[in-house]
Amino acid sequence: MAGLAAILTALVAGLILSALPAHAANTGFSVSGGHIYDANGNVFIPQGINDPYQWYPNETSSFADIRAAGANTVRVVLSGGRYGTTSATDVASVIASCKQNDLVCILEDHDTTGYGDDTSAYSLATAAQYWV
Structure with a gap:
């Protein structure tokens, strides 16, 4: 059950991060509009x-x-x-x-x-x- 909770937590965190616009993220990566952005808001390929x-x-x-x-x-x-x-x-x-x-x-x-x-x-x- 703890494993499922960890997976769900990771999924929810991923959904929250993916909903943030690129300029709102200041650490790590984010996803918006089908693109991956780095911590500086640059498209990451x-x-x-x-x-x-x-x-x-x-x-x-x-x-x-x-x-x-x-x-x-x-x-x-x-x-x-x-x-x-x-x-x-x-x-x-x-x-x-x-x-x-x-x-x-x-x-x-x-x-x-x-x-x-x-x-x-x-x-x-x-x-x-x-x-x-």
Whole structure:
């Protein structure tokens, strides 16, 4: 039940932020009129690549390489159990690497990939428990 409450809280917060005009936001990102805006009210266009962190956790120099290639965003593959477990410490390290390299982290729990078609894929409820 706590997991559901956390998800609902995040959804409500997202709805509130998305309803704010771009000039009203002064921290983080906001969405308005189908566009993403940064904290300064500038349109943000995510440009990046996937990083298979869960399978290569010791190859963190890739974040600097991704930034050097001109990306501003990286989608980071994590796992809550299906492919091993990315610990909270590891997630914090990933976020620190993103910040250090001026990259926006898009954290992804890969456990649900193929859900509905792949019987080994985790349900959304199970994946949500990983985030909780």
